[in-house]
Amino acid sequence: xxxxxxxxxxxxxxxxxxxxxxxxxxxxxxxxxxxxxxxxxxxxxxxxxxxxxxxxxxxxxxxxxxxxxxxxxxxxxxxxxxxxxxxxxxxxxxxxxxxxx
Amino acid sequence: xxxxxxxxxxxxxxxxxxxxxxxxxxxxxxxxxxxxxxxxxxxxxxxxxxxxxxxxxxxxxxxxxxxxxxxxxxxxxxxxxxxxxxxxxxxxxxxxxxxxxxxxxxxxxxxxxxxxxxxxxxxxxxxxxxxxxxxxxxxxxxxxxxxxxxxxxxxxxxxxxxxxxxxxxxxxxxxxxxxxxxxxxxxxxxxxxxxxxxxxxxxxxxxxxxxxxxxxxxxxxxxxxxxxxxxxxxxxxxxxxxxxxxxxxxxxxxxxxxxxxxxxxxxxxxxxxxxxxxxxxxxxxxxxxxxxxxxxxxxxxxxxxxxxxxxxxxxxxxxxxxxxxxxxxxxxxxxxxxxxxxxxxxxxxxxxxxxxxxxxxxxxxxxxxxxxxxxxxxxxxxxxxxxxxxxxxxxxxxxxxxxxxxxxxxxxxxxxxxxxxxxxxxxxxxxxxxxxxxxxxxxxxxxxxxxxxxxxxxxxxxxxxxxxxxxxxxxxxxxxxxxxxxxxxxxxxxxxxxxxxxxxxxxxxxxxxxxxxxxxxxxxxxxxxxxxxxxxxxxxxxxxxxxxxxxxxxxx
Ligand code: HEM
Ligand code: SF4
Numbered sequence: 001x002x003x004x005x006x007x008x009x010x011x012x013x014x015x016x017x018x019x020x021x022x023x024x025x026x027x028x029x030x031x032x033x034x035x036x037x038x039x040x041x042x043x044x045x046x047x048x049x050x051x052x053x054x055x056x057x058x059x060x061x062x063x064x065x066x067x068x069x070x071x072x073x074x075x076x077x078x079x080x081x082x083x084x085x086x087x088x089x090x091x092x093x094x095x096x097x098x099x100x101x
Numbered sequence: 102x103x104x105x106x107x108x109x110x111x112x113x114x115x116x117x118x119x120x121x122x123x124x125x126x127x128x129x130x131x132x133x134x135x136x137x138x139x140x141x142x143x144x145x146x147x148x149x150x151x152x153x154x155x156x157x158x159x160x161x162x163x164x165x166x167x168x169x170x171x172x173x174x175x176x177x178x179x180x181x182x183x184x185x186x187x188x189x190x191x192x193x194x195x196x197x198x199x200x201x202x203x204x205x206x207x208x209x210x211x212x213x214x215x216x217x218x219x220x221x222x223x224x225x226x227x228x229x230x231x232x233x234x235x236x237x238x239x240x241x242x243x244x245x246x247x248x249x250x251x252x253x254x255x256x257x258x259x260x261x262x263x264x265x266x267x268x269x270x271x272x273x274x275x276x277x278x279x280x281x282x283x284x285x286x287x288x289x290x291x292x293x294x295x296x297x298x299x300x301x302x303x304x305x306x307x308x309x310x311x312x313x314x315x316x317x318x319x320x321x322x323x324x325x326x327x328x329x330x331x332x333x334x335x336x337x338x339x340x341x342x343x344x345x346x347x348x349x350x351x352x353x354x355x356x357x358x359x360x361x362x363x364x365x366x367x368x369x370x371x372x373x374x375x376x377x378x379x380x381x382x383x384x385x386x387x388x389x390x391x392x393x394x395x396x397x398x399x400x401x402x403x404x405x406x407x408x409x410x411x412x413x414x415x416x417x418x419x420x421x422x423x424x425x426x427x428x429x430x431x432x433x434x435x436x437x438x439x440x441x442x443x444x445x446x447x448x449x450x451x452x453x454x455x456x457x458x459x460x461x462x463x464x465x466x467x468x469x470x471x472x473x474x475x476x477x478x479x480x481x482x483x484x485x486x487x488x489x490x491x492x493x494x495x496x497x498x499x500x501x502x503x504x505x506x507x508x509x510x511x512x513x514x515x516x517x518x519x520x521x522x523x524x525x526x527x528x529x530x531x532x533x534x535x536x537x538x539x540x541x542x543x544x545x546x547x548x549x550x551x552x553x554x555x556x557x558x559x560x561x562x563x564x565x566x567x568x569x570x571x572x573x574x575x576x577x578x579x580x581x582x583x584x585x586x587x588x589x590x591x592x593x594x595x596x597x598x599x600x601x602x603x604x605x606x607x608x609x610x611x612x613x614x615x616x617x618x619x620x621x622x623x624x625x626x627x628x629x630x631x632x633x634x635x636x637x638x639x640x641x642x643x644x645x646x647x648x649x650x651x652x653x654x655x656x657x
Contacts, residue, residue, distance in 0.1 A: 009134075010199055011199060074580060075581070079519055079520060079528075
């Protein structure tokens with residue numbers, strides 16, 4: 001399963017693409033792609049958003065569902081979703097709960 | 102301190118205006134990311150995992166109280182209330198918005214600060230011994246030369262697009278506190294028999310994926326020839342350095358592939374053509390720059406001895422701090438102080454805005470308005486009257502910065518690692534915190550003695566792990582963090598690259614491994630005066646392998 005992630009141009013905030021084609025700060029709201037067709041659509045949406053200067057550093061990443069929650073496979077992406085493990089107060093985990101890692 | 106002249110100030114102001122315009126156009130969608138990225142990097146703006154990062158230059162690590170207060174202001178206003186002091190004597194802010202960069206750089210410019218040449222394939226911020234101008238063992242202050250190099254290298258048209266980044270470090274003592282042998286160029290300021298100042302020149306050191314110790318290519322370069330000789334080195338590198346492969350583009354690879362003798366010959370030939378040009382430094386210019394770095398007027402404060410005697414009797418904590426974090430100054434009534442940014446369990450190199458403001462007060466009141474950032478990620482008060490040390494200590498206690506652990510095992514260098522850095526393979530900071538907590542007892546740390554532990558979150562080696570007495574390198578293996586340990590590295594005048602001791606350790610096992618190494622050392626040292634590094638050099642890796650891996654040590 002894949003989701004699309006990027007960093008928002010204006011402030012660098014880690015964001016994910018939601019089903020309504022908006023970029024959200026909470027990974028749990030990301031649209032999940034389980035087939036090649038959806039993946040291709042996400043990929044195209046990412047390229048368009050990059051070209052449109054909304055986001056930078058766009059990537060399709062591998063995730064799994066764990067107890068109904070999206071969990072990226074790579075630690076790097078888990079940390080992007082939650083914020084630095086050393087400054088929990090500043091990360092997304094403080095805002096949304098530690099639901100990704 | 103060096104003060105900007107009109108040229109410097111207008112140069113920095115113009116750059117702020119130029120970059121502000123570029124940011125505005127980027128935000129308006131008029132510049133693509135591909136076009137903008139090199140522009141932002143030229144101004145110290147990186148993209149990390151959670152946000153942009155701004156790296157601010159602190160030339161040769163020297164700051165005034167006013168500048169430190171400005172850094173606190175930036176942390177408070179545009180960031181999340183803290184900054185991270187780095188091994189390159191700079192500071193990084195982890196959260197600023199791109200939209201705020203123009204305002205931040207404008208604010209910094211009002212106190213003669215900027216982010217130019219903190220990134221990119223140019224000559225980076227020149228670093229120097231953090232005890233420069235204060236250390237009792239110093240021949241002369243290396244910072245005037247660092248400043249000359251800074252002025253010469255700033256947006257130098259010929260050297261702005263080198264094959265790769267280029268780092269120069271200068272020390273003015275035989276005891277090398279600037280790790281000059283792991284820099285692209287290392288300069289050791291010294292005197293010849295005639296009493297004239299000049300440099301031993303080292304070239305081609307570096308860390309990263311191919312750690313190499315620099316080669317000495319000149320034993321004595323007269324100070325007047327500094328720029329001609331460095332230009333000669335740069336020209337040889339710019340011409341012959343590899344541009345086909347980023348990992349082979351540093352000058353260390355050129356030196357290695359060309360051979361020291363041939364490279365020296367090329368540099369000397371180039372130097373012959375340059376030595377009598379306008380690059381030759383007039384004596385008067387050197388002395389003029391030097392006046393900016395003249396030590397403050399250190400009035401006699403002989404009452405210090407009595408005060409210190411009594412204060413040590415009154416407070417064991419103070420006595421321990423005095424012993425560990427205070428070094429001898431060339432003036433007997435004064436001392437140089439290390440403010441540890443390595444509180445037990447804290448993040449190495451981090452300081453909050455409130456701490457920066459409070460340190461600025463101390464700097465202003467007791468330290469002649471001068472502060473240094475050390476490459477070991479601590480802050481230094483270079484000149485404090487011994488009579489004022491207790492007052493300084495008390496003020497540091499109040500802000501939690503009085504940990505008496507300079508050069509001990511919890512005085513750890515750690516890069517940002519996977520908590521922030523987009524290039525990381527593993528986290529560094531939590532490993533540092535865990536080791537620090539395990540060895541929390543300062544008594545135990547003192548018993549262990551000098552031990553430099555350094556951690557990097559990937560092979561780029563920003564955390565200097567190759568030259569740690571104990572080095573820890575984070576790697577990714579099958580999607581999980583794994584830590585490789587190296588032993589026997591050192592970044593001083595006897596530089597050595599640490600040796601990988603065996604297979605890596607899972608995050609939950611790495612602190613145990615460090616403890617095993619320490620216990621092994623304690624068991625085999627001849628006496629407490631034999632430091633970890635000396636013991637390792639005497640016995641080699643075998644006893645440590647045995648202790649870590651037991652019977653299968655050979656297989657490891
Ligand atoms: C966004 C964060 C950072 C990035 C992208 C980054 C990138 C790199 C890279 C790519 C190298 C390897 C260069 C080479 O081998 O040619 C390197 C080396 C190095 N970096 Fe960093 N770094 C970052 C943060 C830091 C920090 C926080 C420090 C100081 C604590 C630092 C200090 C160094 C040092 C000392 C080296 C090794 C010396 C050398 O260049 O050989 N870097 N860095
Ligand atoms: S060593 Fe690697 S992980 Fe650490 S700061 Fe440098 S590039 Fe990032």
